[in-house]
Amino acid sequence: MPTLEATYRELHLPLRRLAFLLTGSRETAEDVVQNAFASAQPRWDGIEAPAAYLRRSVVNLAKDHHRRELRRRRLLRVEPEAVTAIPELDETWALIRRLPSIQRAVVVLHFYEDLPLVEVGRLLGRPASTVRSDLRRALARLRKDLS
Amino acid sequence: MTTTRPDDRRDLDQHLRRTLAAVAATVPEQPPVSAQAATKPPRRRWRLLVGVGAAVAAVPLAAAAVVGFGPEHVDRIPPSDPIVSGSLDGERWWIVDGRDVPRCEGHPSGIEVIAEDGNIVGQEWNTVGYFFGEPTAGGCAPRSTNATPDYSYWSDGGQVVGDGMLWVGALHPEVDQVRVAIGGDEPFEAKTFEHEGGTYYAVEVPAGTATFVVDYLVDGEVVVPPPGESAEHVMPPG
Incomplete structure (x- = not known):
């Protein structure tokens, strides 16, 4: 220990x-x-x-x-701010911050912590199927906002 | 270093990984401190939340409001001398005289909302303050204001209490009625109270409410909200 x-x-x-x-x-x-x-x-x-x-x-x-x-x-304020000094990444970060808190947590835990969605679900107290849906909606929104 | 916009799912995944890693990397190392020091409750400050203007979440909020993470610790609950108090969804709340901040000497202190769950004896205060009018550059309540009645829509706001919401506002002196409609129920007139010559109100919005409407009236006429504000408020998901 x-x-x-x-x-x-x-x-x-x-x-x-x-x-x-x-x-x-x-x-x-x-x-x-x-x-x-x-x-x-x-x-x-x-x-x-x-x-x-x-x-x-x-x-x-x-x-x-x-x-x-x-x-x-x-x-x-969730407008792009100079965080990484790379404008495209700062813009994406601003969009991530604008996601609903659950979707944002799913994105962070899955893509930053590299956790499988089942584990993300355990952490957030949500069924894996719901987390998959959260992620799908978050990606759809990010893809639209980035396009 | 350059990067491109993602075109497909794999690109988007990689773009998000790269973005999050780059953002996380901006959080710097700190000089080592002892675990004992690290486990002390965080020391917080009053945080001014006025004048930033962005409107992104479901609940419209006050321009003239501060979130008070005071450096003082909670010494007693319930607080002494509450102006108004109540209980919402099993959680108690109190409205007290706003704390006196040295840099705001000579200014009104407004009111401060204390919810039971976020204020535990021995820990630090976690409160929300309200006053009417545009704050000074230093974040103090104004001694006087030229604000019009519609500014009342900027001087209200809500905080979660239990699974409901306590909606509080500071009123323009000409506003003589606060009309509230919760969900599809019949509108009712909110009770107001006076403090330091200002008029305030507090409304308990029950858990499970989807939307509610708060209108301000002068001589029986509804004051039109200023651009960007609305009398209808959407409760956040539980």
Whole structure:
């Protein structure tokens, strides 16, 4: 069983990157990851798979963030911004951010985390068939917006 | 480095992978910190959410609103001296006097909405503030405003409470009636309350509601929403 300290050093950055893709906010991503570790700390010895636990925690916290902060999401500017310094990628990122939160989470978990849709469904608490439908709709929307 | 627009599914998949990897890579390494420090609750600030203007989600929101992630921790729930309180879908909420921010000394503090679920004793506040009028450059409530009655449509907003929504607004002084219709039900007049000389209201929109309408009236006449705003609001999916 790795220590909390070691796990933090190993996973803090990848989890922060995942949280950023899910929330679109670097500040919120930092908060989400800190909260994930904070919630894991008191039960650390009982967690069998820390990486999976923390990833699930980040996904849930990001989902909760979307649900509870409608105001902020509403006012979030989603126009292309210079994130990667590559205009085409920045434009695509802006379109991903504009997806409904579930579709966006499916896209991020499938294409960034490389998770099969069954696993994405487990993380999001949705049947695999629904996740497939989410992905299909997201891709259709992105394809249309990019064309 | 250049990239091209995707033409087919495989191209789109690769394009998305490349985009997400490139965006993720912009999140930098940070200097190592101890796990103990990392597991402290995040310290947050007041975040000004006014004047950014984009309108993308299902729920129209306030121009004159702030989300308060105050640096102070929740010391007691229920809060002391609530102006208005209620319970929606099993979750309690309170409206209190807006907190005094040093940089806004001399400005009205407005009101602040506290939902039970997001504010746990010992953790940090997570509240939403409301006031009427265009905020100052520093994000403070204005001492006076030339805003017209239709600005009331910019000074309302909702937050999820339970699986319902608490819809709150700050009113122009000439607005004398807030008419609310939830779903297909008969419209009713929302109760208002005064605070610091301003008039506010709060409406509980039950879980399961698809849409609701909030009209502002002056002398019996409905105020027309400004361009880009609507009196009808769509509840977000649960």
